[in-house]
Amino acid sequence: MNLTELTARLHAIRDRNDWQQFHSPKNLAMAASVEMAELVEIFQWLSEDQSRQLAPEQLQHAGQEVGDIVLYLLLLCSELGIDMEQAVRAKLADSERRFAP
Template identity: 50%
Template sequence: MDVPSSGTPELDELTAQVEAFVAERDWAQFHSPKNLSMALAGEVGELIEHFQWLTQEQSRHLSPETHEAVRQEIADVQIYLLLLARKLDIDLLQAARDKLEINIRKYPVHKARGNARKYSDL
């Protein structure tokens, strides 16, 4: 399958490696957007488990073992996100740039600085 360029060689290479991994195992048949989004949610849940009962401060200072486990869960999230975006023909980098522009308008600095409230409550 041809992988359209994201405009960044590193992301293009990673996407190609992930798709080759999937193709070698004939898993693409299981990768509907529904299944990929559910797998992504599951991986995010596994990531959350590492922080579930930690204080704010503890979450900032993970043990080396927990840090590595979190690193691996973040990688799983990234892989499923790449696959889902590819399946839906979404350029991840452009989508993030577009969303950042929306958030800049929703959260103007003069209202949002130092404030964790939702844009509708600013």
């Protein structure tokens, strides 16, 4: 996944629709949270086993919500000047150190 390319494509959509005025860090974080809630809604009331065996349409819907979340996070990183790949790598390295056997 090329995050630079994805971000450029997102910016093109944003700019074409004059949405940058709405893309404050606060708004983008809130939008990502709303999309996360939509992902959670797919699993609401499912058992643990059911949540691991989604029907094809539920799995597709979950993928769409994951995509929405990632895209909002890419926009948020862009607005804040955060290098998402570097942030994820740093967090993973921290988890590896903290939770190593």
